[in-house]
Amino acid sequence: MPDLAARARTLLDLHTAPEILVLANVWDVISAQVVASTEGVRALATASHSIAATFGYEDGENIPLDLHLDMVARIVGAVDLPVTMDLEAGYGDAGATARRAIEVGVVGGNLEDQMKPLDEAVAAVEAVLAAGRDAGIDFVLNARTDAFVRASPGADRGEIVQEAIRRGQAFLEAGAPVVFVPGVVAAEEIGALVDGLGPQKLSVISVPARSLPVSELQALGVARVSTGPFTQRVALTALQDAAAAVVGGGTLPERTRALN
Numbered sequence: 001m002p003d004l005a006a007r008a009r010t011l012l013d014l015h016t017a018p019e020i021l022v023l024a025n026v027w028d029v030i031s032a033q034v035v036a037s038t039e040g041v042r043a044l045a046t047a048s049h050s051i052a053a054t055f056g057y058e059d060g061e062n063i064p065l066d067l068h069l070d071m072v073a074r075i076v077g078a079v080d081l082p083v084t085m086d087l088e089a090g091y092g093d094a095g096a097t098a099r100r101a102i103e104v105g106v107v108g109g110n111l112e113d114q115m116k117p118l119d120e121a122v123a124a125v126e127a128v129l130a131a132g133r134d135a136g137i138d139f140v141l142n143a144r145t146d147a148f149v150r151a152s153p154g155a156d157r158g159e160i161v162q163e164a165i166r167r168g169q170a171f172l173e174a175g176a177p178v179v180f181v182p183g184v185v186a187a188e189e190i191g192a193l194v195d196g197l198g199p200q201k202l203s204v205i206s207v208p209a210r211s212l213p214v215s216e217l218q219a220l221g222v223a224r225v226s227t228g229p230f231t232q233r234v235a236l237t238a239l240q241d242a243a244a245a246v247v248g249g250g251t252l253p254e255r256t257r258a259l260n
Contacts, residue, residue, distance in 0.1 A: 008107035010136040011043050011082035015140065015178050016200055020218035023226040024084075027051045028071060030080045031235070034259050036079040039123050044079060045110075046072055048086035049229035059229075065091045065100070075106035084108030086138060087128070095127030098139065102131060108140030110180055115150045115169040118170055125174045140178070142224070143171035161189055165196030178203045178223050185210045187220065206230065207213030 005113040023043060024034040027050035035041055049059040050073050055061040056094045076083045087109040094111055101109060112129055113121035116215045125143050132139025138213070147164035161184075168179035184190055193202050205228045206214070217225050242252050243260035 004102070004107060004135070005137045007082040007105075008132070008139060011084060011108050012138050012177060014042055014082075015223050019218070020214060020222055021224040022214055023224065025227045025229070026075060026233050027054055029074050030260050031231070032079050032083075033073040035231075036081050041081070043082045043084065044075065045084045045108075045226050046075060046086055047227075047229050047232065048088050050232040051086075053151060053232065058128070062087045065097065068086060069100055069104055072101065072106060073128045076105035078204045082107050083103065084110070084142065086110045088238050089114050090110060090124055090128070091218035093127075094124040098128040098131035099135070102137065102139065107137060108142065110142045111146050112144045113146055113167060113171075115146050118167060121145075121167065122170050122174050125171050125176050141171075141176045142178050142180045142182035143168070143174075145171070146182070148181060151183075157189065160170070160204055160253065161192050161196070164193060168193070168197050168201075171259045172197065177201075180224075182228070185212070187212060187216070190220050190222065191218070199223075208233075233241045 002245065003239050024046040025045045025047035026035050028150050032240055036044060042046055044091040052059050053066055055063055055067060072085050083106055085101050086108045087094065087097055087101065087110040098109060111124060125141060128141050129139060143165050145161055145167040147167060151160045164181050171179055178201055179197055181193060182202060182205045184193060184199055190204065200223040203224040204217065204222055206225050208230055214225055246252060
């Protein structure tokens with residue numbers, strides 16, 4: 001699959017380029033097309049939370065995998081950019097799920113460790129990377145550790161950072177090109193993670209009203225920043241605000257653009 005291999009290589013190269021990779025997550029065809037047509041966008045990432053919500057499911061592998069993959073396939077078919085998929089925790093068989101994702105044209109993916117025993121988490125990482133090799137592509141795995149998002153309230157922040165580094169280093173040693181640490185927003189913690197994992201090995205999520213600007217994340221040595229479910233929430237906020245304005249006797253926003 002030369003085109004698939006080329007897309008995978010492009011996505012991998014974007015993670016090591018001097019400029020940070022910014023991914024505004026999408027959830028259906030029209031959101032993918034709008035983001036893909038935005039100047040400066042070089043790749044797309046799907047958001048499992050947002051796709052699940054689109055079909056009325058809670059996040060966390062509650063949406064059937066067939067339905068999830070069908071939407072991702074539609075997104076891949078609608079754009080010319082590399083697409084990375086949120087694989088969640090792998091739906092019980094990370095390697096098999098990755099193979100199915102690759103079959104619909106996906107060239108990268110997130111994989112949650114859910115703080116499982118480290119040997120199990122590493123085995124899942126290895127299974128996904130093996131699926132990529134079997135397909136003849138350099139699958140770009142954004143290996144996620146949930147050290148921050150699953151930490152107990154009041155847990156020592158330094159210990160959380162060290163656990164994220166320990167798990168992230170294991171994923172890098174297994175072949176993952178980048179480690180995703182959701183839940184980290186403080187500059188000093190991000191800096192410590194970059195020191196522990198290496199420059200351009202850390203991936204983070206941008207959280208409204210909490211995260212650092214992308215320019216500062218780049219200066220800290222972060223490789224990639226995505227938006228997860230927050231881009232859908234931005235869209236839904238605009239929708240609800242517009243509906244409230246009309247119902248309240250006003251009009252739709254004057255700057256509304258014909259994007260579909």
